[in-house]
């Protein structure tokens with residue numbers, strides 16, 4: 721077999737694998753999200769290519785995460801002018817100076833969070849709502865907090881429209897977590913903080929996973945996966961990244977909400993522009 725034929729065959733096998741896996745998960749109830757009932761859309765091929773090329777060829781191996789990423793319609797979470805780029809290997813602007821993270825980073829954070837059905841998960845930094853929707857494919861217990869009220873409002877409406885209405889979204893300061901809903905099995909922070917906010921450690925269950933980018937704005941940051949063991953965070957994995965900052969409320973006054981630009985202001989890769 722020629723190399724090109726081998727590559728085509730491998731691609732077909734991947735699509736068959738994901739399709740079968742999706743069917744098995746729907747039948748067994750392993751997938752708990754809204755995706756199983758959704759009709760195929762015109763971005764189906766682009767989405768499966770994203771899963772095969774950007775995730776499986778890297779180190780995303782958790783079948784439930786692969787199916788979730790192959791199910792959530794990412795193009796519905798980006799501004800209309802950018803839908804053609806929704807499945808590209810890069811972040812995209814979503815308004816308010818914020819971004820929807822690169823698909824690979826969303827998948828990696830989800831894989832590191834080890835979300836089982838029924839787990840309680842908190843996301844800090846709702847943004848477009850995309851990461852929350854991916855989490856909602858894995859568990860029906862998702863809380864997400866966003867500091868920009870306009871983004872929180874838009875994300876909540878979008879999630880509801882797409883069948884992810886069970887995700888609880890609120891506008892507030894994620895540094896404080898969501899004490900009324902704690903404790904959580906997993907917490908994902910999708911903006912970079914100088915250090916782990918103490919409230920998040922307190923709101924994590926024993927054995928729980930915390931995935932958070934740490935480092936200064938614009939400087940060297942590391943995406944870190946911690947596990948809470950005997951009340952303390954133990955670092956288990958890390959990766960150099962670049963995220964937008966986790967802001968403190970006073971900093972917001974200088975940064976009013978602005979619509980996204982026509983073209984992406986960001987591009988891929990650790991050390992590149994913010995995710």
Ligand SMILES: C[S@@+](CC[C@H](N)C(=O)[O-])C[C@H]1O[C@@H](n2cnc3c(N)ncnc32)[C@H](O)[C@@H]1O
Nearest residue numbers: 820845846847848850851866867894910966967
């Ligand atoms: C990289 S974006 C998140 C992308 C998002 N997870 C998605 O799937 O589209 C980071 C988000 O964190 C939000 N954010 C920044 N500081 C925050 C804080 N203290 N509390 C809650 N959200 C915050 C930003 O407004 C922004 O929407």
